[in-house]
Amino acid sequence: MKKTIGFIGWRGMVGSVLIQRMIEENDFENINPIFFSTSQPGNLGPNIIGKNKLQDAYNLELLNTMDIIISCQGGEYTNFIYKKLRKLGWLGYWVDAASSLRMKDDSIIVLDPINLQSIYSGINNGKKTFVGGNCTVSLMLLALGGLFFNNLVDWITFSTYQAASGAGSKNILELIKQMGYLYNSVSDDLNSVNISILEIEKKISKSIKEKNFPIKEFCAPLAGNVLPWIDYALKNNQTKEEWKVQAEANKILDTNKLIPIDGTCVRVGTFRCHSQSFIIKLKKDLSYSNIIQILQEQNHWVRIVPNNFQSTINLLTPMAITGTLNISVGRIRKLNVHSKLLSIFTVGDQLLWGAAEPIRRVLMILINT
Numbered sequence: 324m325k326k327t328i329g330f331i332g333w334r335g336m337v338g339s340v341l342i343q344r345m346i347e348e349n350d351f352e353n354i355n356p357i358f359f360s361t362s363q364p365g366n367l368g369p370n371i372i373g374k375n376k377l378q379d380a381y382n383l384e385l386l387n388t389m390d391i392i393i394s395c396q397g398g399e400y401t402n403f404i405y406k407k408l409r410k411l412g413w414l415g416y417w418v419d420a421a422s423s424l425r426m427k428d429d430s431i432i433v434l435d436p437i438n439l440q441s442i443y444s445g446i447n448n449g450k451k452t453f454v455g456g457n458c459t460v461s462l463m464l465l466a467l468g469g470l471f472f473n474n475l476v477d478w479i480t481f482s483t484y485q486a487a488s489g490a491g492s493k494n495i496l497e498l499i500k501q502m503g504y505l506y507n508s509v510s511d512d513l514n515s516v517n518i519s520i521l522e523i524e525k526k527i528s529k530s531i532k533e534k535n536f537p538i539k540e541f542c543a544p545l546a547g548n549v550l551p552w553i554d555y556a557l558k559n560n561q562t563k564e565e566w567k568v569q570a571e572a573n574k575i576l577d578t579n580k581l582i583p584i585d586g587t588c589v590r591v592g593t594f595r596c597h598s599q600s601f602i603i604k605l606k607k608d609l610s611y612s613n614i615i616q617i618l619q620e621q622n623h624w625v626r627i628v629p630n631n632f633q634s635t636i637n638l639l640t641p642m643a644i645t646g647t648l649n650i651s652v653g654r655i656r657k658l659n660v661h662s663k664l665l666s667i668f669t670v671g672d673q674l675l676w677g678a679a680e681p682i683r684r685v686l687m688i689l690i691n692t
């Protein structure tokens with residue numbers, strides 16, 4: 324019999340990417356989906372399975388009848404509903420994109436190309452909560468998986484270049500508005516021979532500081548700027564986003580000995596792909612070809628980019644990767660300062676492998692158990 328799956332948060336940014344992927348993979352043929360809403364119960368649901376009415380996402384009685392609930396609604400909803408539902412005795416699988424339950428002992432962070440065995444043993448041991456990892460963590464593990472699997476990583480430092488989408492749909496819109504505002508402030512001058520580039524730059528820098536420049540979501544300009552702060556501050560001077568990398572990566576890898584990972588998370592003016600620059604302290608001095616082979620073989624999605632200008636600008640950029648499941652891995656080289664220090668740059672779509680795809684894939688595993 325087909326399992327009944329409750330979808331919450333299906334019309335949000337992550338939820339829509341999930342639904343789109345499920346349609347592409349014909350996943351709806353194997354399930355009985357029920358669509359919920361926190362704001363519009365009673366309205367028409369998505370036209371995937373024919374006419375259906377949206378159910379109330381706060382209706383515990385109905386949620387209690389689901390075999391599996393998949394939530395892309397966000398942490399606030401999870402915090403509000405999850406415990407209440409479990410208290411009612413609900414024994415179904417809870418699959419979530421939000422971070423709230425990730426580090427709980429009774430949850431598994433899912434990224435099946437990396438931790439399929441943990442997912443299976445979790446299921447066999449009665450775990451019921453499966454949560455997608457932080458986007459930078461999932462994208463890092465997919466890119467560097469081969470190095471972790473071969474026990475080659477001593478420690479890692481990173482700088483991230485995180486897209487506006489990670490902050491939410493309103494932030495993408497704000498970035499575009501900021502870009503438009505800047506363009507409009509100099510559009511008449513761009514083809515004029517009578518104005519110097521420094522005058523144009525001066526106008527741009529002035530308009531960015533105007534009070535009408537849209538910064539409600541980011542609290543600062545992102546167009547023409549970078550923001551080296553994501554999420555809230557922790558007492559140890561990290562941001563929460565930076566803290567997640569070591570914590571979640573070690574949980575996913577189920578390491579016996581903690582692999583230290585730390586760095587700086589930075590918001591940049593791209594739309595939906597996160598890039599990351601890593602310095603990896605290897606345990607062994609490996610040859611370049613050996614490293615490439617190890618990275619390449621770990622999973623189907625890694626795309627090694629040759630370390631030259633044309634390949635890099637064609638293949639190792641957010642615009643090259645956007646909307647695909649590819650994980651571009653390039654600028655691979657040993658640093659001149661030490662033969663065991665490896666430098667790698669990687670790009671992945673943070674709404675696909677960074678958010679929706681790991682939970683889509685675990686859903687497919689769960690419906691078959």
Ligand SMILES: NC(=O)C1=CN([C@@H]2O[C@H](COP(=O)(O)OP(=O)(O)OC[C@H]3O[C@@H](n4cnc5c(N)ncnc54)[C@H](OP(=O)(O)O)[C@@H]3O)[C@@H](O)[C@H]2O)C=CC1
Nearest residue numbers: 332334335336337360361362395397398420421488489678
């Ligand atoms: N953004 C990201 O990159 C990542 C997000 N996540 C997690 O997923 C959660 C959801 O994120 P995200 O998808 O960005 O959130 P969104 O803000 O896009 O959507 C969340 C919910 O907002 C409601 N909503 C209100 N107005 C609209 C509208 N105009 N269009 C669409 N939805 C609307 C919908 O609920 P309803 O239909 O009930 O009204 C929707 O499910 C996050 O809180 C985070 O925990 C995880 C990894 C990455």
Ligand SMILES: N[C@@H](CC(=O)OP(=O)(O)O)C(=O)O
Nearest residue numbers: 421422457458485489490553
């Ligand atoms: N914080 C990420 C997106 C995100 O939602 O992460 P998390 O799922 O860990 O809350 C970003 O801003 O790019």
